[in-house]
Amino acid sequence: MDMRNHDLKEDIREYWSKRSQTFDLAFGHRIPPGPELDAWAAAMRDALGARPLKVLELACGTGEVTNVLLSLGHEVTALDFSEAMLAVARRKHAGNDRVRFILADAERTMEPDETYDAVVCRHLVWTLTEPEQAFAEWFRLLKPGGRLLVFDGDWSKPTPLGRLASIAVAALEQIIGHDPHYDGAMSERHATIMERLPFGDGLTVERLLPLIEEAGFENIELPSRRPIAAAQRRNADLRNRLRTFFYRRFFLVCSRPSG
Structure with missing residues (x-):
């Protein structure tokens, strides 16, 4: 391990x-059965096809995306850096x-x-300490023609609409109380x-694309994430x-x- 990143990796x-x-x-974080699970499964089926594949899931956490992949019939190696997360999964x-669950970086x-055949990650890329190394690694792991799926976002600052939504949540919590698990x-x-x-x-598509291309990836697509967000809202409370x-x-x- 590159010791320059040792303390940061341990903090993570x-x-x-x-x-x-x-x-x-x-x-x-949880992907409950029903509309949300169906939306995640549809997104992955559209990206990977219907045939069962050999999939590496990075930063699997408690095994929620793992569940989506298994529901589609894939053979999954699920990796995480935290033994505590792996224990739950x-x-x-x-x-x-x-x-198969493995403890690894x-x-x-x-x-x-x-x-x-595929490498999949949700909310991992923003935490990378060496992005160029990571993308080269994932390229190496894929078979020719294999696909990389990245679900992520810019968690550093809210969108303009997000700022309004955060103000509304803060006001709502004055009435209903703070959510200790958020x-x-x-x-x-x-x-x-x-x-x-x-x-x-800030992790944006604009920052990510040159690094993905430099690593050798091609056929870059940006499918809409709106169906997943809409499904999340179906059974959620106002907050x-x-x-x-x-x-x-x-x-x-x-x-x-x-x-």
Whole structure:
């Protein structure tokens, strides 16, 4: 491991490990059965096709995206940097022989070359300490023609509509009380990590595309993420419906060349 990033990586590991037991209680992390699970499954089916694939899921956390991939029939290797997160995911998927959980660094996985048909990650890229290294690693892991799916967003600042929504949430919480499980529960620790990350000042598609292209990926697409946000709002209370407007999120799909 590059020792320049050692302390930061350990801070990241500790932060997410502390959140592992309550992570699924925070809105936007759990993918419940019903409209939201269906929307995630549709997005992945459209990007990956209907045929079962060998998929590497990076930063699997408590195994929610893992569940989506398994529901589509894929064979999944789910990787995370936090043993505490993996413990929750392993319990959730105990007995399922189509998933393998491993403790590893998403930027240096130690997995063999050209092993996977697809690499999938949700809310990982903004935490990368060495983005160029990570994208080169994911390119290496994919078979020729394999696909990379990135679900992420700019968590550094709300959109103009998001600022209005955050004001509305703050006013609402004066009446109904604070949500102890939302990301802001560890906001000071979260902020000290973000300010040290390459994308801590904002992860945008415009910043990401040149790095993806430099790593060798092609056929870059940006499918709409609106169906997922709409599905999240279907069964959410007012506070959580407002939260879906806070930040600019995106879904990026690209592939390793076939030849």
